[in-house]
Amino acid sequence: MAINDIVVAGAGVAGATFAYEAARKGFKVRVYDVAERYAKACGDALTVRDETLEIARLTSSILGRVKRYLIAVDGEIIEEFSLPAAAWVIVDKARMVNTLRELATVEGAEIVHGHWRGERGRLYTVDARGPYARSYRESVLLYRAIAKAEWDPETALLDFAVNERGVYWIFPADDNGARVNVGAGFDGIKSAAIVKKRVWDYLVKWTGKGLEEAIDERGAPLQIYAPVEPYSSGVFKIGEAGGLMLRTGGEGNRPAILSAKALAAAFSEAAEPGEARRIYLERIHRLLDEVETSLVIVKLVASARPETAAKLLRSLPPWFWRDFVRARIYKPTVLRIAASSPEVGLGLLRAALDRLRNLPY
Numbered sequence: 001m002a003i004n005d006i007v008v009a010g011a012g013v014a015g016a017t018f019a020y021e022a023a024r025k026g027f028k029v030r031v032y033d034v035a036e037r038y039a040k041a042c043g044d045a046l047t048v049r050d051e052t053l054e055i056a057r058l059t060s061s062i063l064g065r066v067k068r069y070l071i072a073v074d075g076e077i078i079e080e081f082s083l084p085a086a087a088w089v090i091v092d093k094a095r096m097v098n099t100l101r102e103l104a105t106v107e108g109a110e111i112v113h114g115h116w117r118g119e120r121g122r123l124y125t126v127d128a129r130g131p132y133a134r135s136y137r138e139s140v141l142l143y144r145a146i147a148k149a150e151w152d153p154e155t156a157l158l159d160f161a162v163n164e165r166g167v168y169w170i171f172p173a174d175d176n177g178a179r180v181n182v183g184a185g186f187d188g189i190k191s192a193a194i195v196k197k198r199v200w201d202y203l204v205k206w207t208g209k210g211l212e213e214a215i216d217e218r219g220a221p222l223q224i225y226a227p228v229e230p231y232s233s234g235v236f237k238i239g240e241a242g243g244l245m246l247r248t249g250g251e252g253n254r255p256a257i258l259s260a261k262a263l264a265a266a267f268s269e270a271a272e273p274g275e276a277r278r279i280y281l282e283r284i285h286r287l288l289d290e291v292e293t294s295l296v297i298v299k300l301v302a303s304a305r306p307e308t309a310a311k312l313l314r315s316l317p318p319w320f321w322r323d324f325v326r327a328r329i330y331k332p333t334v335l336r337i338a339a340s341s342p343e344v345g346l347g348l349l350r351a352a353l354d355r356l357r358n359l360p361y
Contacts, residue, residue, distance in 0.1 A: 010241065030110045125234065125235045167184060225247075290328075
């Protein structure tokens with residue numbers, strides 16, 4: 001029997017946050033991770049919440065703040081707006097995770113460099129592994145680069161490339177407008193060379209800068225269609241391991257931090273595992289609604305004909321996009337826009353019908 005109260009698989013954003021929080025609460029924690037030092041593609045934007053800012057500030061990982069947002073469909077800007085306060089911060093994700101690992105160790109957690117082979121904790125077992133723990137065949141390949149290019153350091157661009165069945169982004173990578181984070185992912189394309197070429201063509205279109213300006217390049221799978229499963233067979237799951245990521249924009253950092261902190265709090269409050277599960281699900285119920293809603297939207301848009309999906313996205317009201325960047329899209333939101341806008345309601349119906357036509361039965 002394991003001597004550790006809690007065994008954790010994975011020490012990325014979710015696992016490192018959880019290890020730090022649980023160790024602070026007095027649990028004896030052992031964490032397994034295949035990487036001695038953390039490094040990952042993409043995922044440099046973090047939606048602002050009290051809990052996420054706490055972690056970003058604790059780790060001194062904030063690089064910039066985004067207040068202006070450009071939303072595009074197939075390369076055409078459909079919404080452009082600024083918010084009085086930043087909805088996103090740009091973070092040095094490697095610094096954030098590696099600092100959390102160090103802080104967790106200071107609090108008494110043990111971080112083991114190696115594969116998790118099913119070891120169980122005396123009290124609890126936590127799966128915090130990332131996208132590589134699932135089948136690569138079901139994932140979307142993401143490629144991102146940090147490049148030298150002039151870009152407003154408070155502006156982010158999200159482009160829903162419906163005709164290509166993917167999404168592009170350009171984010172600031174510093175606070176002085178000299179570097180950008182540019183990337184993309186496309187459903188059904190597993191060739192890194194194809195994704196990379198599209199990304200660099202896209203950067204040239206918006207900034208005039210090309211591949212020669214690359215500072216750092218990385219790629220990773222995104223489990224966009226993974227099931228939402230925060231608990232299974234006695235194992236608690238946080239972050240991507242539990243399918244807790246926003247499918248519409250690929251956001252994983254905030255769900256990872258929120259679910260990790262919620263689970264550590266649940267373990268601290270609970271008298272036994274059954275109660276811990278109930279408390280955990282209660283604490284993340286809003287996040288679960290948001291994640292499940294994003295999965296429904298992605299499935300509808302992905303299975304609809306491109307012209308239907310593009311028309312639907314272009315017809316969404318301006319307030320939707322403001323709520324979108326603030327990560328406030330829930331099931332009632334979808335019902336609200338369907339009820340208030342006949343055009344959007346009809347678009348959702350068409351997308352649903354297209355999806356039914358594409359089902360294999």
